[in-house]
Amino acid sequence: xxxxxxxxLASPAARVRGEPGVALAALAVLALLLTFVVWPVVKxxxxxxxxxxxxxxxxxxxxxxxxxxxxxxxxxxAVSAVSTVLTVAIAxxxxxxxxxxxxxxxxFVSLMSLLPLISPPFLVSLAFILLFGRNGVVTRALGLSxxxxxxxxxxxxxxxxxxxxxxxxxxxxxxxxxxxxxxxxENLGAGALTTLRRVTLSLARPGLASAALIVFILCMTDFxxxxxxxxxxxxxxxxxxxxxxxxxxFAAGATMSVVLIVPCLIAYAINTxxxxxxxxxxxxxxxxxxxxxxxxxxRWPLFAAAMGVALFxxxxxxxxxxxxxxxxxxxxxxxxxxxxxxxxxxxGAWPIWNSVKLALVSGIVGTLVxxxxxxxxxxxxxxxxxxxxxxxxxxxxxxxxxIGVGYILAFNxxxxxxxxxxxxxxxxxxxxxxxxxxxxxxxxLKQIDPAIEEAAVSLGASSLRTFVRVVLPLxxxxxxxxxxxxxxxxxxxxxxxxxxxxxxxxxxxxxILNQVENGYPxxxxxxxxxxxxxxxxxxxxLRALMGGERVAILKV
Amino acid sequence: MARxxxxxxxxxxxxxxxxxxxxxxxxQGELVSLVGGSGCGKTTTLRMxxxxxxxxxxxxxxxxxxxxxxxxxxxxxxxxxxSYALFPTMTVAENVAFGLRVARWPEAxxxxxxxxxxxxxxxxxxxxxYANQLSGGQQQRVALARALARRPTILLLDxxxxxxxxxxxxxxxxxxxxxxxxxxxxxxxxxxDQEEALSIADRIAVMRDGRIEQVGRPEEIYAAxxxxxxxxxxxxxNLLPARVVSAAAGELEWEGTRLRARLDGRRDGxxxxxxxxxxxxxxxxxxxxxxxxxxxxxIVEVITFLGPIVRLExxxxxxxxxxxxxxxxxxxxxxxxxxxxxxxxxxxxxIPSRADGPRTEAASPSRRTP
Ligand SMILES: Nc1ncnc2c1ncn2[C@@H]1O[C@H](COP(=O)(O)OP(=O)(O)OP(=O)(O)O)[C@@H](O)[C@H]1O
Ligand SMILES: [Mg+2]
Numbered sequence: 044x045x046x047x048x049x050x051x052l053a054s055p056a057a058r059v060r061g062e063p064g065v066a067l068a069a070l071a072v073l074a075l076l077l078t079f080v081v082w083p084v085v086k087x088x089x090x091x092x093x094x095x096x097x098x099x100x101x102x103x104x105x106x107x108x109x110x111x112x113x114x115x116x117x118x119x120x121a122v123s124a125v126s127t128v129l130t131v132a133i134a135x136x137x138x139x140x141x142x143x144x145x146x147x148x149x150x151f152v153s154l155m156s157l158l159p160l161i162s163p164p165f166l167v168s169l170a171f172i173l174l175f176g177r178n179g180v181v182t183r184a185l186g187l188s189x190x191x192x193x194x195x196x197x198x199x200x201x202x203x204x205x206x207x208x209x210x211x212x213x214x215x216x217x218x219x220x221x222x223x224x225x226x227x228x229e230n231l232g233a234g235a236l237t238t239l240r241r242v243t244l245s246l247a248r249p250g251l252a253s254a255a256l257i258v259f260i261l262c263m264t265d266f267x268x269x270x271x272x273x274x275x276x277x278x279x280x281x282x283x284x285x286x287x288x289x290x291x292x293f294a295a296g297a298t299m300s301v302v303l304i305v306p307c308l309i310a311y312a313i314n315t316x317x318x319x320x321x322x323x324x325x326x327x328x329x330x331x332x333x334x335x336x337x338x339x340x341x342r343w344p345l346f347a348a349a350m351g352v353a354l355f356x357x358x359x360x361x362x363x364x365x366x367x368x369x370x371x372x373x374x375x376x377x378x379x380x381x382x383x384x385x386x387x388x389x390x391g392a393w394p395i396w397n398s399v400k401l402a403l404v405s406g407i408v409g410t411l412v413x414x415x416x417x418x419x420x421x422x423x424x425x426x427x428x429x430x431x432x433x434x435x436x437x438x439x440x441x442x443x444x445x446i447g448v449g450y451i452l453a454f455n456x457x458x459x460x461x462x463x464x465x466x467x468x469x470x471x472x473x474x475x476x477x478x479x480x481x482x483x484x485x486x487x488l489k490q491i492d493p494a495i496e497e498a499a500v501s502l503g504a505s506s507l508r509t510f511v512r513v514v515l516p517l518x519x520x521x522x523x524x525x526x527x528x529x530x531x532x533x534x535x536x537x538x539x540x541x542x543x544x545x546x547x548x549x550x551x552x553x554x555i556l557n558q559v560e561n562g563y564p565x566x567x568x569x570x571x572x573x574x575x576x577x578x579x580x581x582x583x584x585l586r587a588l589m590g591g592e593r594v595a596i597l598k599v
Numbered sequence: 600m601a602r603x604x605x606x607x608x609x610x611x612x613x614x615x616x617x618x619x620x621x622x623x624x625x626x627q628g629e630l631v632s633l634v635g636g637s638g639c640g641k642t643t644t645l646r647m648x649x650x651x652x653x654x655x656x657x658x659x660x661x662x663x664x665x666x667x668x669x670x671x672x673x674x675x676x677x678x679x680x681x682s683y684a685l686f687p688t689m690t691v692a693e694n695v696a697f698g699l700r701v702a703r704w705p706e707a708x709x710x711x712x713x714x715x716x717x718x719x720x721x722x723x724x725x726x727x728x729y730a731n732q733l734s735g736g737q738q739q740r741v742a743l744a745r746a747l748a749r750r751p752t753i754l755l756l757d758x759x760x761x762x763x764x765x766x767x768x769x770x771x772x773x774x775x776x777x778x779x780x781x782x783x784x785x786x787x788x789x790x791x792d793q794e795e796a797l798s799i800a801d802r803i804a805v806m807r808d809g810r811i812e813q814v815g816r817p818e819e820i821y822a823a824x825x826x827x828x829x830x831x832x833x834x835x836x837n838l839l840p841a842r843v844v845s846a847a848a849g850e851l852e853w854e855g856t857r858l859r860a861r862l863d864g865r866r867d868g869x870x871x872x873x874x875x876x877x878x879x880x881x882x883x884x885x886x887x888x889x890x891x892x893x894x895x896x897x898i899v900e901v902i903t904f905l906g907p908i909v910r911l912e913x914x915x916x917x918x919x920x921x922x923x924x925x926x927x928x929x930x931x932x933x934x935x936x937x938x939x940x941x942x943x944x945x946x947x948x949x950i951p952s953r954a955d956g957p958r959t960e961a962a963s964p965s966r967r968t969p
Contacts, residue, residue: 221682221684223680223681223682223684224684224686226649226651226671226678226680226684227678227680227684227686227745228686228697228701229651229670229671229672230649230651230671230672230676230677230678230746231672231697231698231701231745231746231749232672232673232698232701232702232749233672233697233698233701234672234701237701241686241697242686242688245686245688246687246688248688335651335652
C-alpha cells in the first residue's frame with residue numbers, strides 16, 4: 044500500500060481520543076478477545092499447574108515420567124511429521140502441475156482440492172474405513188486380516204484432509220512466479236532440472252516452509268481423524284478428550300493441552316515471524332505469466348499424478364453418499380433409504396438442525412465481530428492495535444481440543460456461565476476460527492483506497508457513518524465469504540464443540556462420530572451426506588444471490 | 600558474433616496472428632531496433648529469436664544456419680527481460696555467475712569473468728547485494744551483465760529501460776550502446792519509444808500488426824517515411840490528406856488550399872497523404888508570399904512550452920496542425936490570434952494512401968514529446 048493511512052501523522056492515541064465511538068469499539072473487541080481467547084488458555088495453564096497445595100509441576104512430572112503418556116506425545120509428533128511431509132510433497136506436485144505446466148483438466152483438480160475445505164474434517168477417515176476398514180470393500184475383496192486403523196489410517200486421512208490448504212498456498216506461491224525467471228535460467232543454458240531446483244523451488248522455499256508448518260499444526264491438533272481411524276494409536280488430541288470427558292480428569296487434560304500447545308505455538312511463531320519475512324515478491328512490472336507448452340515427458344506424468352489425486356478425492360467423497368444408500372456396507376449391497384430414518388438414535392436428525400442453528404448464529408455473530416475487528420485494526424490503528432491483531436490471530440495455533448477444555452473451565456461459573464447454552468458453542472466456533480476471517484477482512488480493507496474514507500470524513504461523516512455507508516458496501520463480498528466460512532465451520536467442526544455440547548443439544552458432526560463408534564457407518568454416511576448437501580447448497584445459494592465469484596471459500 | 604536472418608516468420612496464438620510473415624536481416628554487430636505500438640508483435644519476434652516461441656511457418660537462422668529446432672539454452676543468445684527477471688534468491692554476483700556455473704566453468708574463471716562483467720556494467724561494490732536492494736537502473740545493469748557473461752553472439756533486449764525514469768533512461772541507453780559497440784555484438788532492441796530507437800539503433804524496423812512497415816537507418820525513417828503509419832509513429836507529423844491536382848506541376852489540394860510538393864510517380868486526381876514535420880513549418884510575417892513556399896493561414900489554439908521550443912496547435916481550415924517554433928519566437932504568438940505559416944515544397948513527404956488509411960489514434964501535440 045502506497046497511499047497514506049488516514050490521519051497517519053497523528054499519534055494512535057490522539058487519533059482515537061477524538062473518536063469515543065472508535066475507542067469504545069476497540070475496547071469491546073479487546074475485551075472479547077481477552078475473554079474468549081486468552082482467558083480459557085490461562086485457565087488451562089492454571090489447572091495444569093494447580094495442586095492440592097498451591098502451584099506445582101507435579102502434573103507435568105507425571106506426564107513426562109510415564110512412558111505411556113510421554114509416548115502419546117511422540118505418537119502425535121510422529122504422525123504429524125509423516126503426514127506433513129507427504130501432504131506437502133503431494134500438494135507441491137499438484138500445485139506445480141496446475142500453475143507451471145499446461146496439463147488439461149486443471150479446473151477439475153482445483154475443484155476437487157476444495158472439497159475437503161467444506162466438509163467435516165473426518166469424512167476422509169470415514170471413507171477410508173469404508174474402503175479399508177474391517178468391513179471395507181477392499182479388505183473384504185482381498186480377504187485381508189489387516190485393516191487401516193492406526194498410524195497408517197491417520198496418516199492417509201490427514202494427507203487427504205489437509206491437502207487443500209497446502210495446495211492452495213503453494214499454488215499461490217508458484218502461480219505468482221514470473222515465467223521470465225524460468226526463461227532467463229533457460230536462456231543462460233540451464234536444463235529443466237537445474238531451472239526447477241535453482242529457480243522455481245528456490246523461490247518456493249518460504250512457501251514450502253509455510254505450508255509445512257501450517258499442515259503440521261493442523262495434524263497435531265487434528266481430532267476427528269485420529270478418533271475415528273486411530274484405533275489403538277493414541278495421540279494427544281484424542282487423549283485429552285478421553286481424560287476430560289471419559290475420566291473427568293481435568294488436571295491431566297489441561298496438562299496434556301499445554302504439552303500440545305507448545306509445539307503448535309513454536310510452529311506458528313516460526314511461520315509468522317521468520318518465514319513471513321522471507322518470502323520473495325517476484326511479480327514485477329512487465330512480468331509475464333503466459334505458459335509455454337510443456338515437454339510431453341513432463342506433462343503426461345504430471346497429468347496422471349494430478350488426475351489420480353483429484354479422482355481419488357472424488358472417490359472418497361463419492362463413497363459417503365454411496366455408503367448412506369447401501370443397506371449394510373460390506374455385506375448387503377442393496378440400495379435403501381433406511382439410514383435416513385435415523386432409527387439407530389433417539390435424537391433422529393435433530394443434531395443436524397442444531398448444527399444449522401449453530402452455523403447460522405456463528406455466521407452472523409462471527410462476521411460482525413470479524414469485520415469490526417479488522418476495521419479497527421487496519422484503519423483506526425488504536426494504541427493496542429498490535430495486541431488486538433496478535434490475539435485475533437493467535438487461535439490459529441490453538442488446538443480445538445484445548446479450546447474445548449479451556450471453555451469448559453472458563454465458562455462454567457457466573458458471571459460467565461455459558462456452559463449448557465448455545466452461546467458457548469457459538470463463541471468457541473467464532474473465536475477459534477477467527478484468524479482466517481479477520482485476515483480476509485484486513486486484506487480486503489488494504490485494497491480499499493483510504494482516500495475514499497477520507498473523502499467521506501472530509502464531507503463531515505462520522506466514523507460510524509463512514510463505516511456503515513462507505514466501507515461496509517465495499518466489503519459486501521468479503522462479508523459474505525466470511526459468513527460462509529463461519530457457517531461451514533459451524534456445520535462441520537468437531538474438536539472444540541465435542542466438549543461443549545450439552546444434553547438435548549447434540550451436533551451433526553458429533554453425531555457422525557457417535558454413529559461410527561456405535562457401529563452404524565451407514566447412518567454416519569447419511570448424516571455426512573446431509574451436512575455436505577447443506578453446506579454446498581448454502582454456498583451455491585449465496586453465490587446465486589450475490590452473483591458468482593464474490594462469495595469465495597476462505598482458506599486456512 | 601552472428602548474423603540473424605528471419606524469413607517469412609509467422610506466429611499465431613489461436614486465431615490471432617502475433618507475427619505475420621516477417622522477414623528481416625540483421626548484420627553481424629548491428630543494432631536493430633524493433634519499434635511499434637502495443638501488441639504489434641515485437642516481443643513475440645524477439646522470443647522467436649531467443650527460442651521461446653517456435654515459428655508456425657518461416658525460418659530463424661543464425662549465420663545462415665536454421666535454428667528453429669535449437670532449444671533456447673543452446674542458442675548462445677543473451678536476453679534482457681523487460682522485468683529483468685533477476686533471481687531474487689541470489690546475489691548480484693550469483694546472478695551474473697549463473698550461466699557460467701551451468702556451463703561448468705572452473706570457479707577461478709567464473710570469479711574472473713564476474714569481475715569483468717561487474718566492471719563493464721559499473722556495478723562495483725554491489726556484488727553481494729540482492730535484487731531487492733538495488734535501484735531499477737542497477738537491476739537493469741545486472742540483467743545486462745548476466746546476459747553478457749557467457750559471451751553470447753547475439754543480445755536481445757525487450758524494452759530494457761521502460762521501467763526506469765526519464766533521466767536514467769537517457770544515461771543507460773548511452774551505456775548500453777557503448778557496451779554493444781565495444782563488444783560488437785549483434786543486437787535486437789525492442790522498444791515502443793521511437794525516440795529511444797532513433798537515438799540508439801543502426802537500423803530501425805517499424806512494426807505494425809505483426810509485419811514490418813519500414814526498415815531503414817534512423818535518418819531515413821525520419822526524413823522519408825514510406826507510410827503514414829511510420830510518419831505518425833516516428834517523431835510527430837502533420838498528416839494532411841490531399842488530392843493530386845497536377846503531378847507534372849507538383850500541385851496538390853488540401854482543404855481547398857493549393858500546395859506544392861514532389862509528386863514523381865503520382866497520378867492526377869490520386870488521393871495521398873502529405874506529411875509535414877512540425878519543425879518544418881515556420882511562422883512568416885504578413886505580406887506577399889515568398890516565392891515557392893507553401894502558405895497556411897490559421898488560428899492558434901494551444902501553446903505548449905517544451906523547453907527549447909514552443910509547440911503550437913494551429914487550427915487551419917478547422918483541422919489541427921502542429922508547429923514547432925524556436926523559443927525566441929514565442930512572444931509573437933498568442934492564443935486565438937491568427938497566424939501565417941509556411942513550409943518549403945521539399946519538406947512535405949508525399950505518402951501514397953492505403954486502403955486502410957491513416958491511423959486515427961494520432962498523437963496530440965502534448966503527447967510523445969521528448
Ligand atoms: N502467449 C500468448 N498467448 C496468446 N496471445 C499472445 C501470447 N503472446 C502474445 N500474444 C498476442 O500476440 C500479440 C503480439 O504480442 P507481443 O507481446 O509480441 O506484442 P508487443 O509488440 O511486444 O507489445 P507490447 O509493446 O505491449 O509489449 C498480442 O496481440 C498478444 O496479445
Ligand atoms: Mg512486448
